[in-house]
Amino acid sequence: MTGVFITLEGGDGVGKSTQSALLRGWLEDEGHEVVVTASRGQRARVEIREIVLHRRGHIAPRAEALLYAADRAHHVETVVRPALDRGAVVLQDRYLDSSVAYQGAGRVLDAGEIRELSLWAAQGLLPDLTVLLDLDQAAARVRLDAARTRFDRLESERADFHERVRQAFLGSRARSRSASWSSTPRARARRSPRQSGPGRRR
Structure with a gap:
């Protein structure tokens, strides 16, 4: 593979879509072909995500994890x-x-098992660079509320769920000191891509 794979991570409401759009514009100005994978459209992926995010009623956590893994396997194989x-x-x-x-x-669920499942689904494909955006959970909720869009299954979870998610992202960064990250806290969330610091590389 000769391309570059960049992932943007962080909780809901931290600004990943905004930063992705800024980065895309800068890269295209530099003459690169850019594929943004946040857009939906493939039928198999839409159907899986509809079950995971919008189906009413309970979905067992392991079933949810498997559905996300299926979504990732299809997306990596057909798009990425x-x-x-x-x-x-x-x-x-x-x-x-x-x-x-x-x-x-x-x-x-067991974090190691989830990671192994996800790696298997992605055929071992790791990003060249990971950008982590972080924002206080309460502030992120204010952003989501201001957007006035219907919350999906994960966005609708309670504050303690989202705080566990946030701490997991921060913990993942702390455990990856041997590699480099680009960490974007609230105070620096509006920097342009030209100003971004080093990112986590693999």
Whole structure:
């Protein structure tokens, strides 16, 4: 593969979509083909995500984790790898760290098992760079409320769920000191891509 795989991680309401759009614009200005994978559209993925995020009633945590893994397997095989093979820069909104944070910490499942499941689904594909955006959970909730959009299953979870998720993201960063990260707290959330610091590389 000759492309570059960049993932943006963080809880709901931290500004991943905004930063992804800024980064995409800058990269395209520099002459790169950019594929942003936050957009939906493939039928299989839409159906899986509809079950996970919008189905009424309880979904067992392990079933939820497996559905997300199925979504990732299909997406990596049909979108991410082909784009990387042709030399594009892929910007992925959420990847392995989100599974560990949401299904591991949020749903209180074994983080190691979730990561192994996610890696298997992704055929071992790791990002070249991970950008972590962090925001106080209460402030992030204010942003979500201001957006006035319907909350999905995960966004609707209680504050303690989202705090576990946030701490899992921060813990993942702390455990990766041997690699580098780009960590964007609230005070620096509006920096342009040109000003961003070093990111976690693998």
